[in-house]
Amino acid sequence: MAKFPLSDLRFYxxxxxxxxHDPNALFKFEEHRVVIPMVVLEELDxxxxxxxxxxxxxxxxxxTLDSLLGAATPAEIMSGVAIIRAGGQALGTISILMPAQQSNLGLQPNSNDNLIINDLLVLKQSTEVADVVLVTKDINMRLKARGAGLSSEDYHNDQLISDMDSLATGYHHVVGSFWEQIEAIEPQRVSGDGYHQMNSATLQAILERKLYVNQFVYDDKEFVCRIYKEVGGLVTIELLNTALLMRQKAWGLAPRDLFQGMAMWLLFDPEIDLVALNGPAGSGKTILALACALEQTMESKDYRRIIATRSTRGLDEEIGFLPGTEAEKMQPWLGAFTDNLEALHAEDFDPGSSADYIGAKVPLQFKSLNFIRGRSFQQAFLIVDEAQNLTPHQIKTIVTRAGEGTKVVCLGNLAQIDTPYLSATSSGLTYMSERFKGFQHGGSISLQGVARSRLAAFAEAHL
Known part of the structure; x- marks a missing residue:
């Protein structure tokens, strides 16, 4: 193989x-050289x-590859084609790496991963200065590459936080009295209209962190407020309290703690179009979303139908082998919704009849993620369960399906990710929560505690 010219740029x-994970990843490597091994093209095929x-x-x-390489000659592709960015700027190059003649260098060529690593080892030998870096979401492949003497790293361009401690919970706790600490900085005159305006700097001084709309602040004196809006250095807060949040009812369900009360406040707010709920197993994510959906669909008529879907690896890959219609095929995957429907009516005189009535009267539809692409849902309450297993690109595909008057609720537990190429920091649920932080019509809450049972609570804490 011919020697590449001297350069301090990397081959990625x-x-x-x-x-x-991100079909637009090719544009994220700045001025460096992007290399696509031929094995990757075969896998995509x-x-x-x-x-x-x-x-x-x-x-x-x-x-995307075709748009970058389609007009180039074979010789240009071998040497590297300029990557044209938005606005016409050319930055970095992309090329196809032909398979190297296998030798004793590298790993046994018995898998695609090994073939890619071997090809890159040959490429590394053919360069004089430039480093060769393998970018993969596969942890084991990164370990094998390093063991073979090749640099490797994860794809981080869509990770907005470096660790889970940086993830916004949706609320801030003030030790002691909120108003006493505010008054010590700047005297306030509170009106009785349910909202209060103050300097943003004053509020940030006691919280010691940046504020975003639709986040909550609570203290030890049962005071609660929501950041309503911030304009020109002034922040408007919605005045609430613990008792008000705990008195909410959705289809007979009341919140069990303050954090569930905050979640219900966002779920009921007609101005909030997107809600993300993260929490441990049994924290009440699904039953809260379903109860609020039933209340606003059957009672207040704010929405015409409830659409439920769920991210599951088997579901995302194929549902065609199960018998029946799309709704019937979805039933095994969406047992959490039917279980919570039964739980909401467990105290009825005849729970079985109640469940049958709900099934017949409530416009509740189960949809597969495979068939959501390209659709538009109007006046719907869309619940996406197990959203922690979605990539940022898949989250975008779902959220952009929301039409006029639709509320999207994404539920997930970032401690239970089932896909091998995602982590808590790279999950689509994390990506969405961070991207929509500050969006006036979106909010997120991290639920705490396990409301399912004392056994589930102990297991969550100790297992």
Missing amino acids: AVDTNVLI KLKVGTTALAADARQAVR
């Missing part, structure tokens, strides 16, 4: 799972066929 070799979200992401990655 992009693995298939990175292109599936196998994945691109079908109706699954995985196939759609593979097709988009292939189209």
Whole structure:
């Protein structure tokens, strides 16, 4: 193989799972050289066929590659084609890496991962200065690459936080009295209209952190407020209290703690179009969302229907082998919703009849994520369960389905991620919570505690 010219720029070799995770990843490597191993193209070719979200992401990655390389000659592709950014700027290059003739260098060529690593080791030998870095979401592949003497790293461009301690919870705690601490900085005159305006600097002084709209502040004296808006250095807060939040009812369900009360406040607010609920197993995410959906669909008629979907690896890949219609195929995956429907009516005189009535009267539809792409949902209450298993790109696909008058509620537990290429910091649920932080019509709450049972609470804390 010919020697590459002297350069201090890096070669970034992009693995298939990175292109599936973010089909636009090719534009994220700045001035460096992006290399696509031929094995990656072969894997994309196998994945691109079908109706699954995985196939759609593979097709988009292939189209992006074609848009960058389509007009180039073979010689230009071998040497590197300029990556044209938005606005016409050319920065960095992209090329296809042909398979190297296998030798004793590297790993046994018995898997695609090993073939890619071996090709990159040959590329590394052919360069004089430039470092060769493998970018992959596969932890084991990164370990094998390092063991073989190759630099490797995860894809971090869509990770907005470095650790979970940085994730916004949706609320701030003030020790002692909120008003006493505020008055010590700046005297206040509070009106009786339910809202109060103050200097942003005054509020930030006692919280010692940046504020965002639709976050809550609570103290030890049962005071609660919500950041309503911030304009020109002035912040408007909505005056609430613990008793008010705990008196809320949704389809007969009352919040069990203050954090559930905050979540219900956002779920009931018609001005909030997106709510993200993160919390441990049994913290009440699904039952809260379902109860609020029933209340606003059946009683107040704010929404015409409830749409429930769920991210599950098997569901995302294929549902066609189960018998029946789409709704019938979805039933095994969405047992959490039917279980919570039964729980909401457990105290009825005839719970069985109540469940049958709900099933017949409530416009509750179960949809597969595979068939959400391209649709538009109007006046719907859309609940996305297990959202921690979605990539940022998949989250965008779902949220952009929301039409006029639709509320999207994403539920997830970042401690229970089932996909091998996602972590708590790279999950689509984390990405969405951070991206929508500060959006006037969105909010997120991290629920605490386990309300399911004392056994579940102990297991969550000790197992």
